[in-house]
Amino acid sequence: xxxxxxxxHLLLAIAMIATVLLQRSEGGALGMGGGGGGGGGxxxxxxxxxxxxxxxxxxxxxxxxTSLVLSILASxxxxxxxxxxxxxTQPVASEPVKPVEPASPAAPLAK
Numbered sequence: 001x002x003x004x005x006x007x008x009h010l011l012l013a014i015a016m017i018a019t020v021l022l023q024r025s026e027g028g029a030l031g032m033g034g035g036g037g038g039g040g041g042x043x044x045x046x047x048x049x050x051x052x053x054x055x056x057x058x059x060x061x062x063x064x065x066t067s068l069v070l071s072i073l074a075s076x077x078x079x080x081x082x083x084x085x086x087x088x089t090q091p092v093a094s095e096p097v098k099p100v101e102p103a104s105p106a107a108p109l110a111k
Contacts, residue, residue, distance in 0.1 A: 002073050009066040016059040023052050 002070065005066055005069055005073070009063065009070060012059055012063045012066060016056065016063060019052060019056045019059060023056070024049065
């Protein structure tokens with residue numbers, strides 16, 4: 001379930017980035033952006049701008065909902081307590097490493 005919601009969350013993020021990049025720039029810094037003179041952009045007109053603004057708002061709302069659902073699912077799978085509450089006197093479950101004998105030297109090669 002978490003994986004499905006995470007995939008939906010990522011798709012919403014990609015769609016929201018694409019929608020924001022399609023919108024017309026309102027700033028005129030350094031003469032960049034689509035504000036002003038003549039040439040049209042990919043989507044022009046007031047109705048296209050309103051559609052992109054609504055789409056961005058809907059995608060942002062869905063993104064927030066999936067973020068909340070993912071955080072709720074993550075908090076449900078978490079165990080309670082902290083590291084300070086654990087008993088430090090319990091032995092570690094791993095075995096000690098046994099020393100390895102060095103290999104005996106090989107016989108010299110005859111020529």
